[in-house]
Amino acid sequence: RLKLNLADLASLRSLPGLQxxxxxxxxxxxxxxxxxxxxxFGLERRLSESQTLKVSREPSGLKADVLQNxxxxxxxxxxxRIEHSLFEAVAAAGANDQTAVELADIFGWDIDFVLDVRxxxxxxxxxxxxxxxxxxxxxxxxxxxxxxxxxxxxxAVRYTDPEGGSHYYTPDGRSLHRAFLRAPVDFTRVSSxxxxxxxxxxxxxxxxxxxxxxxxPMGTPVRAAGDGRIRFAGRKSGYGNLVEIEHTRSIVTVxxxxxxxxxxxxxxxxxxxxxxxxxxxxxxxxTGPHLHYEYRVDGVFKNPQTVALPTAxxxxxxxxxxxxxxxxxxxxxxxxxxxMLVSR
Ligand SMILES: [Zn+2]
Numbered sequence: 257r258l259k260l261n262l263a264d265l266a267s268l269r270s271l272p273g274l275q276x277x278x279x280x281x282x283x284x285x286x287x288x289x290x291x292x293x294x295x296x297f298g299l300e301r302r303l304s305e306s307q308t309l310k311v312s313r314e315p316s317g318l319k320a321d322v323l324q325n326x327x328x329x330x331x332x333x334x335x336x337r338i339e340h341s342l343f344e345a346v347a348a349a350g351a352n353d354q355t356a357v358e359l360a361d362i363f364g365w366d367i368d369f370v371l372d373v374r375x376x377x378x379x380x381x382x383x384x385x386x387x388x389x390x391x392x393x394x395x396x397x398x399x400x401x402x403x404x405x406x407x408x409x410x411x412a413v414r415y416t417d418p419e420g421g422s423h424y425y426t427p428d429g430r431s432l433h434r435a436f437l438r439a440p441v442d443f444t445r446v447s448s449x450x451x452x453x454x455x456x457x458x459x460x461x462x463x464x465x466x467x468x469x470x471x472x473p474m475g476t477p478v479r480a481a482g483d484g485r486i487r488f489a490g491r492k493s494g495y496g497n498l499v500e501i502e503h504t505r506s507i508v509t510v511x512x513x514x515x516x517x518x519x520x521x522x523x524x525x526x527x528x529x530x531x532x533x534x535x536x537x538x539x540x541x542x543t544g545p546h547l548h549y550e551y552r553v554d555g556v557f558k559n560p561q562t563v564a565l566p567t568a569x570x571x572x573x574x575x576x577x578x579x580x581x582x583x584x585x586x587x588x589x590x591x592x593x594x595x596m597l598v599s600r
Contacts, residue, residue: 480531
C-alpha cells in the first residue's frame with residue numbers, strides 16, 4: 257500500500273476527467289507511481305491498448321496527459337501441412353493456437369475438423385500481428401485463409417462492411433456461414449435420432465420421433481439455431497419447457513425438455529443466431545437431461561442432422577465493389593495455395 261500526501265491525492269482527483277479514469281480500476285491492474293517520501297512525482301496507467309494516462313508534477317502542480325501508443329499492424333502469411341492435427345500444424349507453422357481455433361471456426365461449416373481432416377491437408381492463413389512501441393502485442397483476426405481438405409480447396413476472406421459488421425466470405429462474396437446452426441447445443445452424444453417410427457421409451461408404443469435428442473449435462477446453454485422471433489416460450493405437455501422460434505423461409509425450430517429459460521426469452525423477442533435462449537433439462541417426458549430439437553419447414557418435420565441448411569446472406573449488393581477491391585490483395589496473399597497440393 258502506498259502512502260501519498262493527502263494534498264496530492266486531492267489535487268489528483270480534481271484534475272479534469274481524471275477521476276473517472278482512476279475510478280474504473282480493476283483488481284490486479286497495474287498503476288505506475290513515482291514518488292519520493294510520499295510526495296507524488298508521477299503516475300501512469302494504461303487506459304486502452306493504444307492510450308496511456310500520464311500524470312506528472314509540474315512547477316504549477318499536477319498535470320494529466322493522455323499519451324497515444326499507436327498500434328502497428330504487420331501482415332503475416334503462414335502455410336502448413338497437417339500430419340497429425342490442425343493445432344500441431346499451425347504451431348509448426350509458427351502461429352498461435354488462436355489461429356487454429358479461428359480456422360476451425362471459419363471453415364467449420366464446410367469441414368468437420370474432428371472427422372474429415374486427413375494427413376496431407378494443407379492451409380494458408382493471413383492475419384495481422386499487432387505491435388505496440390516496437391513490441392509484439394497479439395494477433396489480430398484471420399484476414400484470409402485457404403484450407404485444402406482431401407483435395408478440395410476452400411477459401412475465405414474477412415470483410416468489414418461500412419456498418420461495422422465483420423464476416424467471412426468466399427472470394428465471390430457468398431457467406432461461409434449457414435443461416436442455421438447444425439446443432440444448437442454442445443452435446444455429448446445423440447441419444448435419439450430423427451425417426452419416422454420408433455418405440456417411445458416412456459409411452460412404450462410406436463411413435464415417430466420428429467426431432468433429434470442431444471444428450472448434454474443439465475444446465476448446458478441452448479442457443480437459437482438462427483435469427484428469428486420467439487413465438488412460444490412456456491410449458492407444453494410432453495415437451496416440458498419449450499421454446500419455438502419462427503425464422504424466415506417458413507422455418508420453425510423447436511427446443512424441448514428445457515430446465516429453464518434465459519432471462520430475455522419471451523414471446524415476440526427477436527433473437528440472433530447463437531443467442532442463449534434456455535438451458536438443457538429433463539422437463540416433460542424425458543428419461544435424462546437432453547435437448548429435443550426439431551426443424552420444421554412449412555410445417556413439415558425435417559431431420560435436423562441432415563437437412564440442407566440455407567446459407568447466410570451474401571455480401572450486400574451495395575458493398576460488392578468495395579468487397580472485391582479490398583479482398584483482392586488478401587486473397588492474393590494466399591497464392592499459391594493449390595500448388596502445395598501439386599507438389600505432394
Ligand atoms: Zn426427442
